[in-house]
Amino acid sequence: MKNKKIALRNITLVALIISSFIACDKDFASIESDIINNNNATHFNSEIEKFNVITYNKKLDPVQTNNLPINMLGVYNDDLYGQTTASIVTQVSTSLLSPDFGENPQLESVVLTIPFFSTATSIEDDGETIYTLDSVFGNSPIKLSVYENNYFLRDFDPSSAINDVQNYFSNGFTTIDNISASQLESVLIYETPSGGFTPSPLEIPIYEDGEIISRLAPAIRIELDLAYWQQKIIDKEDDPELSNLNNFKDYFRGIYFKVEPIAPDDGNMMLLNLASTNANITLNYTNDPITTGGDRxxxxxxxxxxxxxxxxxxxxxxxxxxxxxxxxxxxxFLKGGEGSMAVIKLFNGDIIDNNDPNDNTFEAFKNDFVETDVNGKFIASKRLINEANLIFYVDNTNANLNASQEPERILLYDIKNNIPLADYFLDAANTSSPVDSRINHLGRLERENDNATSDGVRYKIQITEHIKNLLLKDSTNVNLGLVVSGNINIEANNAQFSVLTGDDSEERVPASSIITPRGTVLYGNNTTDLEKRVSLEIFYTDPNN
Structure with a gap:
C-alpha cells in the first residue's frame, strides 16, 4: 500500500512538472518584450529589418540660460564651429540680515571662491592632495573681469498675467527687454593681470601665522579690493539696504563675470556650480575686543x-x-549652447491615418508586427521585438572635426512632450561618472580601436522601449530631437529650457545641451555613403508556423 502511494505521488509530481512547462510556455508566448536570440531560441527565427528615417538640421535661436544647474565660463575654440564665449551674471544673497559688525569693524580680506569640478587622485607625504580637473576645456589663459551688475534680475515676468517666472536667454534678452552692457559693467571690481587666468589643478593651502590651517580643492580664488567692499557692505551696517533680502537684492544687484579671449584662437572653458555652498564671496573682518587690551x-x-x-x-x-x-x-550638425540640433522622423514621420485606405510606412510597420482591432488598438504580437537601434556615424572626412573635441555623449528625446524617451528612465544611472551613465540607451562615442584619443566612429542609440510603446501602447510616432549632451544625468530632474523663437511657437531644448560648448557632425539619411546612412534597425523573432 505504501509503495502504491509513493507511485501515485510520483505520477502526480511528474504531471505537475509537465503542466508547469506548459504553463511556462504559455506565459512565455504572452510576453512580447522577451529578448530571444539564436543562442537560446529553438522555436523562433531571429531576424533584422531596417527602416528608413528622415533626419534634418535645425539651428537654434537664443536659448534660455537662467538658473541652469551648471554654468559655463570662459572661451572655447572649436576647430569646426569657431569660438564660443560664456560669461555669467548672477545675483548674490546673504543669510545674515541687519548684521552687527561690532565696534570699529575693519576689513582684513575679501575672497571670491568658486570651486572647479575636480577629482582627488592621491595624497602626498606632506598632506597635499593631488587633483585632476573635470569639465575644463582648453588650457590657455583668458581675461576675466568681475563687475558689480546694475541690472535687476527679476523673479517674475511683468508681461505675464499669472506671474510666470522671468526667463532670460543666452543673448541677454527677455521677451520684453534686454540686459545692456552699461548695466552689466556698472563698477569694475577685479580684472586679471596681463597674463590672464588659467584654471589650476593645484590644491589651495590656507595659511594663518605661517601655518597651513586648511586645504581647499582647486577653485577660482581671487582676493578683491577692500575699499569697495568696505563702502558697499560694512559701512551700510545700520542702513535699510541690509535689513531684508528684497532691499538687499535691489541695492546690490549682483556680480557680472565677464570673459574675453587674450589670443584669437586660445582660451579655456570651465563648467562651474555657482549654487554650491563653497562658491561665495567671504568678507573677513575684525572688530574691537570686548575687554580693554584684548585681541581684535x-x-x-x-x-x-x-x-x-x-x-x-x-x-x-x-x-x-x-x-x-x-x-x-x-x-x-550638432552644437551645444546656442547651437544646433537634428530632428529625427521615424517611419518618415508618418502617423496613423484612418481616413486613408492605403497604409503609410508607420501603419505598414505596425501591421507587420502586431494585430490590432478596428480602432487600431493592440490585440496580439505577430513578431517579438528584441532590440531597436539608431546608429549615427561620425563624419570623419571633415578635416576640421578634432578628435579631442568630439562630445562623448549625445541625447535623443521626445520633441513633442519635451522629455527623454522611456528607454532613458529604464536605464541605469551612474551618478559618480555621468559620462558612463545610461550607456545602454545612449551609447558613448565609439572610437577607432577603442582608443580614447582616436577619431570617433559612431553612436549607438537603443530605443527598444520607445518602439515597443508605439506598437503595444498605441503611442504617437512623435518627432525626436538629437543634441549634444554635457551631462546625461541632468535630464532626469530638470524640465527642458525655452528657445526665444521670435514668434508664438514654443520650442524647448534639454538643459544638458546648453551647458556644453562641444559639437560634432554626423551622417544623415540623405548621404550617398550607404554604409554610413542612418537608419532604424529592429531585431525581432518570428514564431515558426
Whole structure:
C-alpha cells in the first residue's frame, strides 16, 4: 500500500512538472518584450529589418540660460564651429540680515571662491592632495573681469498675467527687454593681470601665522579690493539696504563675470556650480575686543551666488544649412549652447491615418508586427521585438572635426512632450561618472580601436522601449530631437529650457545641451555613403508556423 502511494505521488509530481512547462510556455508566448536570440531560441527565427528615417538640421535661436544647474565660463575654440564665449551674471544673497559688525569693524580680506569640478587622485607625504580637473576645456589663459551688475534680475515676468517666472536667454534678452552692457559693467571690481587666468589643478593651502590651517580643492580664488567692499557692505551696517533680502537684492544687484579671449584662437572653458555652498564671496573682518587690551575679534560675512543667474553666450556664426524636412539632410550638425540640433522622423514621420485606405510606412510597420482591432488598438504580437537601434556615424572626412573635441555623449528625446524617451528612465544611472551613465540607451562615442584619443566612429542609440510603446501602447510616432549632451544625468530632474523663437511657437531644448560648448557632425539619411546612412534597425523573432 505504501509503495502504491509513493507511485501515485510520483505520477502526480511528474504531471505537475509537465503542466508547469506548459504553463511556462504559455506565459512565455504572452510576453512580447522577451529578448530571444539564436543562442537560446529553438522555436523562433531571429531576424533584422531596417527602416528608413528622415533626419534634418535645425539651428537654434537664443536659448534660455537662467538658473541652469551648471554654468559655463570662459572661451572655447572649436576647430569646426569657431569660438564660443560664456560669461555669467548672477545675483548674490546673504543669510545674515541687519548684521552687527561690532565696534570699529575693519576689513582684513575679501575672497571670491568658486570651486572647479575636480577629482582627488592621491595624497602626498606632506598632506597635499593631488587633483585632476573635470569639465575644463582648453588650457590657455583668458581675461576675466568681475563687475558689480546694475541690472535687476527679476523673479517674475511683468508681461505675464499669472506671474510666470522671468526667463532670460543666452543673448541677454527677455521677451520684453534686454540686459545692456552699461548695466552689466556698472563698477569694475577685479580684472586679471596681463597674463590672464588659467584654471589650476593645484590644491589651495590656507595659511594663518605661517601655518597651513586648511586645504581647499582647486577653485577660482581671487582676493578683491577692500575699499569697495568696505563702502558697499560694512559701512551700510545700520542702513535699510541690509535689513531684508528684497532691499538687499535691489541695492546690490549682483556680480557680472565677464570673459574675453587674450589670443584669437586660445582660451579655456570651465563648467562651474555657482549654487554650491563653497562658491561665495567671504568678507573677513575684525572688530574691537570686548575687554580693554584684548585681541581684535575675527569674524566673517558671507555672500553666496543664490538667486537668479544667467549665462550669456557669444558664438561665431557657423553656417548651419537649412534643414530639408521632407527628404532629410546629408550631414547633421550638432552644437551645444546656442547651437544646433537634428530632428529625427521615424517611419518618415508618418502617423496613423484612418481616413486613408492605403497604409503609410508607420501603419505598414505596425501591421507587420502586431494585430490590432478596428480602432487600431493592440490585440496580439505577430513578431517579438528584441532590440531597436539608431546608429549615427561620425563624419570623419571633415578635416576640421578634432578628435579631442568630439562630445562623448549625445541625447535623443521626445520633441513633442519635451522629455527623454522611456528607454532613458529604464536605464541605469551612474551618478559618480555621468559620462558612463545610461550607456545602454545612449551609447558613448565609439572610437577607432577603442582608443580614447582616436577619431570617433559612431553612436549607438537603443530605443527598444520607445518602439515597443508605439506598437503595444498605441503611442504617437512623435518627432525626436538629437543634441549634444554635457551631462546625461541632468535630464532626469530638470524640465527642458525655452528657445526665444521670435514668434508664438514654443520650442524647448534639454538643459544638458546648453551647458556644453562641444559639437560634432554626423551622417544623415540623405548621404550617398550607404554604409554610413542612418537608419532604424529592429531585431525581432518570428514564431515558426
Amino acid at each position: 575679534i575675527k569674524d566673517t560675512y558671507v555672500l553666496t551666488f543664490s538667486g537668479n543667474r544667467v549665462n550669456l553666450l557669444s558664438q561665431l556664426n557657423f553656417p548651419i544649412p537649412v534643414g530639408n524636412e521632407t527628404d532629410g539632410d546629408e550631414k547633421l
